[in-house]
Amino acid sequence: MHNVIRKTDADLLLTPNFSDYEGGRRHFSWEDERQRLAGLPGGGLNIAFEAVERHASGALRDKTAFRFLGRDVPAQDVSWGELSRQTSRFANVLRRLGVGKGERLFVLAGRIPELYVAVLGSLKNGTVVSPLFSAFGPEPIATRVNLGAGRVLVTTESLYLKKVSRWRDKMPTLEHVLLVADEAGSTTAVSGTLDLASLMALEPDDFELEATGPEDMSLLHFTSGTTGTPKGAVHVHGAVLTHHATGRFALDLHREDTYWCTADPGWVTGTSYGIIAPLLHGVTSIIDREEFDAERWYGILEQEMVSVWYTAPTAIRMLMKAGAELARRHRFPRLRFVASVGEPLNPEAVWWGKEVLGLPIHDNWWQTETGGIMIANTPAFDIKPGSMGRPLPGVEAAIVERQEDGSVKLVDTAGKEGELALKAGWPSMFRGYLHNEERYRKCFADGWYLTGDLATRDEDGYFWFVGRSDDVIKSAGHLIGPFEVESVLMEHPAVAEAGVIGKPDPMVGEVVKAFVSLKLGFEPGEPLRLELLGHARKRLGAAVAPKEIDFLPTLPRTRSGKIMRRLLKARELGLPEGDTSTLEGGA
Ligand code: AMP
Numbered sequence: 001m002h003n004v005i006r007k008t009d010a011d012l013l014l015t016p017n018f019s020d021y022e023g024g025r026r027h028f029s030w031e032d033e034r035q036r037l038a039g040l041p042g043g044g045l046n047i048a049f050e051a052v053e054r055h056a057s058g059a060l061r062d063k064t065a066f067r068f069l070g071r072d073v074p075a076q077d078v079s080w081g082e083l084s085r086q087t088s089r090f091a092n093v094l095r096r097l098g099v100g101k102g103e104r105l106f107v108l109a110g111r112i113p114e115l116y117v118a119v120l121g122s123l124k125n126g127t128v129v130s131p132l133f134s135a136f137g138p139e140p141i142a143t144r145v146n147l148g149a150g151r152v153l154v155t156t157e158s159l160y161l162k163k164v165s166r167w168r169d170k171m172p173t174l175e176h177v178l179l180v181a182d183e184a185g186s187t188t189a190v191s192g193t194l195d196l197a198s199l200m201a202l203e204p205d206d207f208e209l210e211a212t213g214p215e216d217m218s219l220l221h222f223t224s225g226t227t228g229t230p231k232g233a234v235h236v237h238g239a240v241l242t243h244h245a246t247g248r249f250a251l252d253l254h255r256e257d258t259y260w261c262t263a264d265p266g267w268v269t270g271t272s273y274g275i276i277a278p279l280l281h282g283v284t285s286i287i288d289r290e291e292f293d294a295e296r297w298y299g300i301l302e303q304e305m306v307s308v309w310y311t312a313p314t315a316i317r318m319l320m321k322a323g324a325e326l327a328r329r330h331r332f333p334r335l336r337f338v339a340s341v342g343e344p345l346n347p348e349a350v351w352w353g354k355e356v357l358g359l360p361i362h363d364n365w366w367q368t369e370t371g372g373i374m375i376a377n378t379p380a381f382d383i384k385p386g387s388m389g390r391p392l393p394g395v396e397a398a399i400v401e402r403q404e405d406g407s408v409k410l411v412d413t414a415g416k417e418g419e420l421a422l423k424a425g426w427p428s429m430f431r432g433y434l435h436n437e438e439r440y441r442k443c444f445a446d447g448w449y450l451t452g453d454l455a456t457r458d459e460d461g462y463f464w465f466v467g468r469s470d471d472v473i474k475s476a477g478h479l480i481g482p483f484e485v486e487s488v489l490m491e492h493p494a495v496a497e498a499g500v501i502g503k504p505d506p507m508v509g510e511v512v513k514a515f516v517s518l519k520l521g522f523e524p525g526e527p528l529r530l531e532l533l534g535h536a537r538k539r540l541g542a543a544v545a546p547k548e549i550d551f552l553p554t555l556p557r558t559r560s561g562k563i564m565r566r567l568l569k570a571r572e573l574g575l576p577e578g579d580t581s582t583l584e585g586g587a
Contacts, residue, residue, distance in 0.1 A: 005350070005360045005383040013307075013336040014256075016379035017248045021390065024249070024380065028393030030427055033241045037280075046212045047240045048087065048123035051279035053209070056084035060282050068113055069300065070289040073184070078113060080279075083120065086113075088207035089200040090121025094152070096203070097176055101126030101210050102217060104148045107265075108141060108155040108164070110134045111289045114180045114196065115265060118154040119275060123218055123237075126210030127152075130220040130232075133266030133559045133582070134159060138167045140230070140581030147232050147434055148220050149173045154196065156180045157188045168192065214238030214427070220434065221268045223368040230579065232434035233268075233368045240276065242372035242394075242428035247277035249392050250364050250376035251308055252337050260286040260300065261310040267560035268368045269341055272428075273310055283308075294322035298330040305334040312342040314497075314561030316349045316361065321496040321519050327356045337379070339364055343562050344465045346487040347385035363388050365465065367451060369443070371428025375463050386487060387462040388455075396423035399457050400448060408445045417466055417479060420455040421448040454481065471565045473502030475510050480544050482565060488539045489514055489546075492532055494522040499555045500546065501569040514546040515568055517554050524551035558582040 018024050038054045040046050055061070061081040068076040078086075099105070105122045107129065109115040115131065122129035130148055132141060141163055145153065150173055155164065157179050168174065177193040187195045212218075218237045222230040247253045251273070259278045263270035278285045286304050290296060292315055301309065319327065338353055338361045345363035353361035364376035365388040375397055377389035391397040399411040399418035411418040422429075424447055433440045443450055454466040466472065466481035473480040482500035489498040496519045502510030516532065518524060529549050536545040556564045556571075559582050570577045 003384060005354065005385060007379065007382055011336075011359065012379060013334075014252075014254055016252050017254070018252065018378050018380045018393075021378070021380040025391075025393045028245075030241055030394055033245050033394070037240065037244060040209060040211065042211070043213075044211050045214045045237050045240065046123065046126075046209055047218055047237050047243075047276060048120045049209055050240050050244070051276050052080060052084050052087055052120055052124075055279070055282055056080040063282070064284045065279060066113070066116060066285050066287055067304070068111070068287050068289065069304075073289075076113065083117070085205035086117045086200070087121040087124055088205050089203040090117050091125040091207045091209075092203035093178070093196070093199045094122065094125045094127055095207075096199075097152070099125070099127055099152055099176070101212070102128060103152075104128045104130065104150045104220065105152040105154065106145055106148065106150045107131045108134055108136070108153060108159055109180065110156075111264060111287050112156075112180065114154065116275060116287075118178075119265065119271065124207055124209050126212045126216065128217045128220055130222070131265040131271060132222075133264060135559060135584075136163070136266075136581060138163045142167050142170045143581070144222050144230065144232070145171045145174060147222075147230070152176045152178065154178045154180070157182050157190060160190060160193060165190070165192070212237045215431075217431070219271060221271070221368045230581065231436065231439065233430040234432040234434060235371050235428065236431055239272075239371045239428035240280070242426060243272055243277045244280045245394060246373040246376075246392060247273075247281045249378055250362075250373040251277065251310060251339055252379050253278060253281040253283050253308060255282050257283045257307045258286065258305055258334070259283045259308045259310070260288075260304070260306045262288070262297075262315060263310070263312065263342075263560065268371070269310075269312075269560070272372055292318060294319055294326055298327055301332050301335060302330040306332075307334045308337045308339075309335060310339045310341070312561040313340055313345045313349060314343065314557055314563075316340060316345070316352070317490075317497050319356075320349065320352050323520060324356050332357060335359060338362060339376070341366065341373070342560055344388075344483040344487070345386075346483075346490045348487065348490045350383060350385035360385075365389070365463070369430040369449070369451075370422065370426075371430060374422060374426075384458075384460075384462050387458075387464050389463065390461050391463075395426055397421070397457075397463060398423075398448070399455060400450070402445065402450065406445055408448055408450070414459040415456050417454055417456050419469065420451045420453045420463065422451065423447065424449045454479075471501075473500070473510050473512055475502065475505075475512060476508040476543060478543050480512060485512060485514060485536065485540060485544060485546060488536055489516055489532060491539070492535050494518050494528060495532070497555050497563070499563040499565055499568050501565050501572065503548070503569075503572060511548070512544065512546040513548040513550070513572065515550050515552050515555060517552055557584045559584050
């Protein structure tokens with residue numbers, strides 16, 4: 001297998017925004033980035049102004065901003081002009097209800113137009129918005145609304161009746177529930193709620209934006225909780241600078257693109273890159289209401305002529321599981337850039353992209369806390385499959401070691417493992433965990449933000465993910481990153497997904513245990529187990545290879561697609577499962 005995917009002109013259907021990595025970094029400044037945006041008339045900064053108003057009053061007024069797709073509903077195109085009018089009506093509704101700047105609004109809905117209108121309309125009004133996964137059950141909804149002291153909830157009639165109405169008294173701060181009717185064009189009449197469409201119909205479609213500044217709170221995102229209880233990460237309007245810069249550098253967005261970000265806005269990716277970044281760049285976005293379906297997804301890529309696609313390793317692994325044959329029934333002549341985030345992208349998956357889609361997949365790295373992409377594979381340099389890429393312009397990343405006295409020491413040696421850290425102060429950096437100042441403070445030392453991820457940096461400045469510090473396995477004195485073991489297992493033709501944990505062992509501390517799900521056409525059983533153990537041992541050596549392998553039909557994942565190693569471990573050891581509110585298929 002080759003180690004590097006070299007960029008050739010054939011990979012680049014358009015001249016990339018970013019082609020000189022060193023020069024681009026040297027000449028970049030956040031101040032210049034600020035100049036590329038409009039700013040509010042009279043000063044100030046507002047995400048929705050940059051994303052919607054700036055374009056709605058200009059040449060893009062009639063261009064499609066969002067194209068909503070659904071299985072049983074006709075496609076619906078919403079232009080910038082229409083988005084401006086709808087979001088203004090929504091903001092007027094909030095103002096009339098007396099909901100103002102800094103107050104919190106939650107959205108609980110599938111990927112329907114009203115969700116997008118509510119998010120952007122709230123931002124226009126200076127109201128802090130927090131989109132929740134619509135699949136959440138009553139408990140996680142109430143926990144988050146209470147943590148955020150939510151005053152308003154926007155949801156659909158059926159979700160309200162199923163998940164909120166009976167628990168309403170558990171959310172004392174919640175004053176207004178704005179309901180979207182389940183059937184387009186009808187109204188709702190549920191006691192204790194207001195019909196959103198009727199309220200919006202009464203309002204004018206212009207709105208004078210609230211005076212917000214870069215440090216005013218904009219979005220509240222609860223982290224996906226792969227390792228513990230949910231934390232509310234506070235974001236500000238100034239984050240728009242990062243969304244703008246990264247849309248250019250890491251996603252290579254061009255005006256003529258049709259872009260599809262498959263993430264749900266309940267996860268930070270679906271907001272920063274499913275709503276804000278494409279709007280900022282005047283790019284048409286596809287939004288599909290439906291859940292993953294390999295055939296449907298290939299169909300969307302083909303029929304909608306998607307040119308830039310931002311997805312996640314879990315989806316890529318599921319497409320791989322569905323087999324290359326299915327992909328070959330489709331053509332993607334316009335597709336020119338594919339990126340992935342959320343979890344390590346196994347080298348196997350990067351190569352799969354090249355073979356099946358004709359394009360390598362560009363892994364990038366960030367977190368809820370960073371608000372935007374920090375480290376990425378970009379059009380500007382060759383890909384080393386398995387690496388998350390290099391820090392983007394305006395971002396300084398390092399590998400550090402925490403010291404006993406609370407300071408940090410930089411690790412200069414290439415290939416040496418340590419904690420991934422970012423120089424604090426980029427515009428989309430989170431400004432706090434709600435009600436948890438102490439936890440926030442602990443994330444910083446000596447001017448660095450400590451990410452909680454372990455990684456290495458190689459001699460060319462590429463970063464390689466090792467694992468969440470909580471997931472790393474210590475076996476017989478070795479530190480083993482689950483990702484490395486999972487990637488090797490995935491190289492085997494039978495393996496669709498792998499999750500690796502450390503299982504306590506009196507002799508060696510922890511032994512490596514793997515859980516795998518298989519591709520279509522492969523049967524679990526002793527012969528395959530022995531074959532996989534042998535394959536891993538050959539590739540990784542006895543110290544790192546798993547000692548045990550179990551087969552599972554699927555691995556537990558968060559709604560944002562991350563394998564929940566914490567849960568695999570708890571189940572293996574018969575321990576309490578802890579917070580499972582973000583577990584896919586759970587409630
Ligand atoms: P979240 O805040 O839920 O988006 O989770 C962020 C975490 O996901 C990071 O701290 C990493 O542990 C993991 N992650 C995100 N992107 C990547 C990537 N490209 N490679 C490896 N891990 C990633």
